Amino acid sequence: MERRLGSLDHFLLAAAGGLALLLRLLLSRVPPYGDEGGFYYVARHLWRTPANVHDVYGGFPYYPAVQFIWERPLYYATLHWGALFGFSGFRLLHVVLASALVPLGYALARAYGVRRPWASAAALLLAVHPAFLVWGTLALADSLLAVAVLAGLLARRMGRAGLGWALLVAAVWIKETGLLALVGVLAIHAYDRRGQGARALRPWLLVPLALAPFVVSKLLGLPGPGTPASGYGVRLFEQLFLTAWLAPLVLASPLAPQTRRLGLLALLYPTAYLVLHVVLHRSVEVWYLVLPNALVVLCVAAVLNAADLRRPRIARVASVFVVAVLAVQFLAPNTPAKGLLVHPLSHERENPLTGVFSYEQHRDDDRLAAIDALQLSPRRSVVLVDVYGSHAMHPVATSGANVTLAYSDRVDGRTNASVPWADAIEHADATLVLRTDAPMNEAVRSTYADCIQSTHGPYLVLEATACAGRTDALRAAYEANAGHKG
DSSP: OOOSOOHHHHHHHHHHHHHHHHHHHHHTTSOOOTTHHHHHHHHHHTTOOOTTEEETTSSOOSOOHHHHHHHSHHHHHHHHHHHTTOHHHHHHHHHHHHTTHHHHHHHHHHHTTOOHHHHHHHHHHHHHOHHHHTTTTSOOSHHHHHHHHHHHHHHHHTTOHHHHHHHHHHHHHHOTTHHHHHHHHHHHHHHHTGGGGGGGGGGGGHHHHHHHHHHHHHHTTOOOSSOBOOSOHHHHHHHHTSSGGGHHHHHHGGGSHHHHHHHHHHHHHHHHHHIIIIITOBOOOGGGGHHHHHHHHHHHHHHHHHHHHHOHHHHHHHHHHHHHHHHHHHHSOOOHHHHHHHOTTTOOOOOOHHHHHHHHHHTTHHHHHHHHHTOOOTTOEEEEESOOHHHIIIIIGGGTOEEEEEOGGGOTTOTTTHHHHHHHHHHSSEEEEEOOSOHHHHHHHHHTGGGEEEEETTEEEEOOTTSOOOHHHHHHHHHHHHHHHO
């Protein structure tokens, strides 16, 4: 077991970290993804409700910032300092911190006794594989969670138990799913010290401390994590291990004493997430998998390293096969044959590394073009119809424009529900509509069809100031659509 890094290790660690940082910086100019814009808004303004954003029916029910901050206080507190310099600063700080995953992975592998060739291969994979590259760039919480967990494991491995426990608690304060890692390490710690009685169980007092912010967020009304989902268990299984070919190596890891502890940690998240999805029918999004995938990579490196000491010929054949499959995964073109090889169970196809860059740069071209057509400025007023909340927060709300949010799912059961909609749309400088099949959404599009200024994929931009007086027409269209769909 190697605990001290030599000069060559420091060079390899710095090289891998530099490569990771360079690739993430190259990708960092891509548009906001999913909830990233909303997270940026909360990180910048913390608990302050935006003064320039309102619901069409009054109030602001969408971004309960206090709930979000209590749910993941260390995530927002950390990125707040970057967010003060705008979205670019928010993402740049995240990229710098998330890139630490790579040198931490190398150092942790070495601390577990993995020799340089396998530790270097693991670090290279953490640096360039799209599963780590994309989510190490987009400023969601999962890469920072992984950094905190790996740092905690490394601290404990190096004999800094107090620092290790603090980092593992911090991981839960970054994202609540860090609790699995904390509990896993606590269980291993208790087993290793099973002869010490109650003293071995004292660290379990950290669990209430780790969970305290999340409990407060729930008491404040934060809804449960995830959304109802089912039907992609096989694909999720393969994603949890990067490819199904790595699963047997991880599943075998608890059999050998030198890989048992790392193997049990690597199996913890796949087991929990498969239960969450297959049994409880909750969604497990791909960005949740940064930490599980990182632990899998380190576990596979440890298993191949251990096998090389006992049966070097078999271990090296297995290593060549693993390298070949992973190289095909993120270098080969997206073809059916690639899907069959890399994901033999689901046949899932995925873009190579070059395709990832192209996709990320252009994935939201329609939305960005539609937002550009709004000509946002602090002197403009805009209405957003059924536009995703995070996309409304940034870049629309952060432009300083006066923003009215109108969502079709809040219409049903209201008396004269269409009156505020017509008033807002007809008095706004521009209205952005994300096309859906909801009755009110269809009513807006049909009532103001002659006021459409531009169309961008599923988005359309209205300028209805010249189309005033259509409240009755909007109500009639909505009632007709609602009655038909009913």
